[in-house]
Amino acid sequence: xNRQNSPELIVSGIHLDLTPSLKNFVREKAERLFRHEERxxxxxVELEYDPKQGVSNRFKAKGHIQxxxxxxxxxxxxxxxxxxxxxxxxxxxxxxxxxxxxxxxKRKETHPVEFDVALPKVATA
Numbered sequence: 001x002n003r004q005n006s007p008e009l010i011v012s013g014i015h016l017d018l019t020p021s022l023k024n025f026v027r028e029k030a031e032r033l034f035r036h037e038e039r040x041x042x043x044x045v046e047l048e049y050d051p052k053q054g055v056s057n058r059f060k061a062k063g064h065i066q067x068x069x070x071x072x073x074x075x076x077x078x079x080x081x082x083x084x085x086x087x088x089x090x091x092x093x094x095x096x097x098x099x100x101x102x103x104x105x106k107r108k109e110t111h112p113v114e115f116d117v118a119l120p121k122v123a124t125a
Contacts, residue, residue, distance in 0.1 A: 006034075007034055007040040007041060007042060007043060008041070008042040008043070009026070009027060009042075009043050009045075010042065010043070010044040010045070011023050011026050011027075011047070012044075012045070012046050012047070013046075013047045013048075013049075014046060014047070014048040014049070015048060015049045015050065015051075016047050016048065016049040016081070018047070022047070022081065022082075022085075025082060025085060026045055026085055026089075029085060029086065029089040030043055030045070030089060032089070032093065033065075033089065033092060033093055033096065036093065036096055036097070037067065037096045037100070039067055039068045039069075040065055040066070040067050041066045041067060041068065042065075042066040043063070043064070043065055043066075043092075044063070044064040044066070045061065045062070045063050045085070045088070046062040046063075046064075047059070047060075047061055047081060047084070047085070048060040048061075048062070049081070053077075055079055056077075056078075056079050057077035057078065057079070058079060059077065059078050059079065059080060059081045059083075059084045060075065060076070060077050060084065061075070061076050061077075061078070061081075061084035061085050061087070061088040062074070062075050062088075063075075063076075063088045063089070063091075063092050065092060065095075065096070069099075072092065072095050072096070072099075074088060074091045074092050074095065075088075076088040076091060
């Protein structure tokens with residue numbers, strides 16, 4: 001990235017050994033988030049494996065984006081770890097887009113302003 005303050009990416013595993021390929025996969029997918037939103041301070045991704053769960057939701061991916069403003073959290077469950085990571089980062093991307101649209105609409109919204117005192121009338125010559 002060409003910015004001076006690059007965001008911090010933290011990847012951790014719970015009951016799961018993190019392989020270099022998993023870390024690289026998360027890093028590649030997270031680059032898209034960092035390109036879209038430059039105000040991200042930190043992205044924390046937790047990958048969890050629970051063998052007692054059913055096959056369809058054995059892997060859980062949790063994401064936490066620390067950003068200037070309210071933080072964002074998301075959780076996704078899937079049958080495969082790479083699939084859970086992809087779904088999680090897609091969900092976080094949708095959340096960031098929704099947030100950007102909200103601020104854009106809020107910025108362009110006009111508000112009537114009321115003054116307590118009467119304004120002087122402009123005299124035209």
